[in-house]
Amino acid sequence: MTTITTPILREGRELIDPDLFQTLTDRVAVEHGHDPALAGQIVDQALAFLATSAAHAGRPLSPSPLVDHGWHEFILHTRDYAAFCDRVAGRFLHHVPTDPHDPDATGQAAHDTLTYTVDTISAAGFCVDTDLWPTGHHIECSQCHQGCTSSPA
Incomplete structure (x- = not known):
């Protein structure tokens, strides 16, 4: 008999205190x-993006416009x-x-960067909410809740 195991995917929200997650979601x-449910998805994906960016040594990653809203609100809570970080x-x-x-900020180049980012987040073990990443990607993830880059230095 062969046993197939599925890796447990993490959610970005696991990386911060639930109270801070709620504060960021509300902001x-x-x-x-955004409605509160979508705002929570955005913050979750922003945290997954940031954690992936932190460990990634390849080409720059970029959030989707919606995911960037979560990063913007988090960075305003400087402490x-x-x-x-x-x-x-x-x-x-x-x-x-x-x-x-x-020219890499628009069109096919921007789409390719988002696709690369989604692939990298998924490879890092995070659940990807494909509704927030306009790449045409479809990543199976039963555990999901339905223009900038991270600097390498």
Whole structure:
């Protein structure tokens, strides 16, 4: 008999205190006009993106526009964000906006970067909510809740 095991995928929300997660979710909902459930998904994916970026040594990763809302709200909580960066990355994870005149910031190049980011987050063991990543990707994940890059230094 062969036993097939499925890896347990992590959620980004596991990386911070539930109270901080709720605070960030509430901020995303209010500041960006998202309903609370979507705001929670956004924060979850932002945390997964950041943790993946922290450990990734390849080409730069980029959040989707919706996931970036979660990163923006987290970075405004400077003490919590800095502590998260120290704990998860051992360094500060800088937010580096994309130059709007950069040809890699739009079209197929941007799509390819998002696809690469989704693949990298998934390979890092995080559940990917494909509704928040406009890549055309379909990643099976039964545990999911339904323009910037991370700097490598």
